Amino acid sequence: MPSALMREPDHPAPGAQALAHAFSLARGALHEVYAGTEADSPSLSALAMMLGEASTGTDGRVQAGQQATLWVRHEALGREVGEPHPAGLAELGFDPARLLLLRARDAPSALQAGLEGARCAALAAVIIELRGEAKAYDLTASRRLALAARASGVPVFMVRAAAAPMPSAAETRWLARAAPSRALAAKAPGHPAFHLVLLRARNGQDGLQHHLEWNRDAQRLESRLPGHGETAPAHQPGGEPAAPLSRAVVAIPVHRPGPARHEPPPHRRAG
Amino acid sequence: MNRPRTGGPDDRPFVLVEQDRGALRIAALDPAAARGGLRAGMALAEARALWPDIETAQAEPEADAALMRHLAELCDLFTPLVALHARDGLILDVTGCAHLFGGEREMVWRVRRRLGMLGLASCAAISATPQAAWALARDRRNIIVAAGDEEQAARTLPLTALEQDATTTLALGRAGFRTLGDLADRPSGMLTARFGAGLADALRRILGQEDIRITPLRPAPEVMAEKHFAAPLGLLESLLTVLERLAQDIMAALERRGAGGRAFEVSVFRSDGAVRRITIETAQGLREAAGLMRLVRLKLEALSDPLDPGFGFDAVRLVVIRSEPMAERQAALDGNTEGQTQAGDVASLVDRLSARFGRESVQRFVMRDTHDPVRAGGSVPFLSSKTVALSAPREPDKPEPGQPPARPLTLFEPPQWIEALAEVPDGPPLRFRWRRVLHEVARAEGPERIAPEWWRCGNAAPATRDYYRIENAHGHRFWVFREGLYEDSLARPRWFLHGLFA
DSSP: OOOOOGGGTTOOOHHHHHOOOOOOOOOSEEEEEEEGGGGHHHHHEEEEEEEHHHHTTTTTTOOSSEEEEEEETTTHHHHHOEEOEEEEETTOOOOGGGGEEESSSHHHHHHHHHHHHHHHHHEEEEEEESSOOOOTOOOOHHHHHHHHHHHOOOOOEEESSSSOOOOOOOOOOEEEEEEEOOGGGGGOSOOOOOEEEEETTSSSSSEEEEEEEEEETEEEEEESOTTTTOOSSSSSSSSSSSOOOOOOOOBBOSSOOOGGGGOOOOOOOOO | OOOOOOOOOSSOOOOEEEEEEEEEEEEEHHHHHHHHOOTTOHHHHHHHHOOOOOOEEEOHHHHHHHHHHHHHHHHHHTTEEEEEEEEEEEEEOOOTTTTTTTTHHHHHHHHHHHHHTTTOOOOOOBBSSSHHHHHHHTOOOOOOOOTOEEEEETSSSSSGOOOOHHHHHHHHHHTTOOOOHHHHOHHHHHHHHHEEEEHHHHHHHHHHOOOOOOOOOOOOOOOOEEEEEEEEEEOOOHHHHHHHHHHHHHHHHHHHHTTTEEEEEEEEETTTSSSEEEEEEEEEOOOOHHHHHHHHHHHHHHHHOOOOOOOOOOOHHHHEEEEEEEOOOOOOOTOTTTHHHHHHHHHHHHHEEEEEEEETEEEEEEEEEOOOHHHHOOOOOOSGGGGGSSSOOOOOOOTTTTTTOSSEEEEEEEEEEEEEESSSSOOOEEEEEEEEEEEEEEEEEEEEEEEOOOOOOSSSSOOEEEEEEETTTTTTTTEEESSSSSTTSSSSOEEEEEEEOO
């Protein structure tokens, strides 16, 4: 894995830098989050919202927490995985009043609505949740979204559970799933935890793996080890066993330096 | 006021019959039948005895009512205040409208010609009060009563014009009254004492001594602009050009009032009598003609059956249904309207999405102050103005720091039945089967006991629920509940999956 995360864990500072960089979820770009099964759908929606939150306010111009997020959702998902519940959103630390929900009849109208949102610079993020395989989401559609996102500076998250990744113009593509949480006292389920594999990134850093936990109070995703004492599930969508990551709890700061795609990736000069 | 009549196909008397008190009776009849001595309400057998060769058809009250509603839409062309009256009448409040059509006489002619084009015979009268006009038209008089002459015109009307029940009319006839003039000459106290206040009121209204306004089918618009074309307009594009000019007119009117429109309606009148209406709602006050036109175009594109010019459009009208006060916005010297642009952009995005995908598709979340998870939150159309009326909307509670989410991200309504096996009778499930997949529970927390709001559910209150947050071996988190208290239910308890956590 060509990641700085694999450096010795006693260097937390470069580790933090590297993690933040690995998560170069630039604003003004299209990001895809895939999952193997529909059961991971709620986790994916939440993850997209968390990533949107983490990518807000990078330029320091607008304060996170003020802007609305457009959530475009395929109507049929309501039957498959349930309707969004505002109390649950609030429990995750998102203000339901800041969410704009669009129930799309089919994939083409979902993409059209998402595109309309991606052009609106006043949004914090656009989340498009399609259902299953969608023919309408092809190279052209993804290119349109990516261009609109670049022009307006709004991050667009394409969320697709139970769909096979397709070639697209996305900046990053992640394979995500819910991960066993760190149990609280008396074996109670803990904070939402996720396992992410970077399938593809424009800057070539693929294969990265992350175990992340959502810290609601700090509004950030934190890296952590897989739940102690819990064995990772046998069938891994990523295909490889979860590698132990940095031991230090590293946070992705909400306010980070500008989008990484504008600057060359940091590298060490020899001599 | 118009009275549609069904014209017979030939000279044979033609009647419409309906089933009434076990017999077929005449519901309506044509002039030939009326000349032959038939009348409405007569049994068909009796009528056939008089005229064996009369032609009959079944009366269709629903179809008649639909036709009347359609005619009311059509008459909307002449005044925005149109009401239906009785089974076959239309009342138009033409106050201040007649001059637009070249005077009252010209206007009546145009209304009747319009109906004539649809093959309907009509009678029309204009008077100071709707009741007087109605009574005169009902009596088949096509007259225009000048102001002050109402009593004179109405004096000769028969007693039936009062539209009282049969016994009252009969009693008045037996008392020797023949016309309204006879009644008007008597002191009204006497009539009230014998027949009740209803009769005296009806009389006063017909005589023009008391005026109650009609209740129009559609509320009177706040601002309205319309354009009638000399010849039918065949191109949609030219229609939009005209509409744009109207939009500029009403926006100017809104500006003078210091208001912005929240709901607009475009009515398009086609020359064959079809009326199409397009409603546009906005998330915040709108006062730009260009913005409105953009929404109109989006809406037209999204129509499932496109606006078909057919033989051309006769007229187009643009109406502001709802408006709200709107503060003037002063642009800063550099042309920036600080801060407001952000919210403004989202609002116009909502407008565009609502116009394109329908009002119901664009939603926002609302929360209510209740412990019932189903009622605690939901989503409503973004543009619905009813949210204020929702019981006690509230700010979401700040979740307890350091605790995982207590409520799921998605909720199933109704909850989904699962097959669950619990280790101890009142404990969390050990494993459960949902949608044919077996889940082994790795972690669980609970129960959280949630009782239904008994004051909302009549006699059969649903059982109390014990909720558990559980997580399976793969890290999927569920919100399940056992129905009913364990000690109450002797049978096997039923388990349900109510939501999914992130």
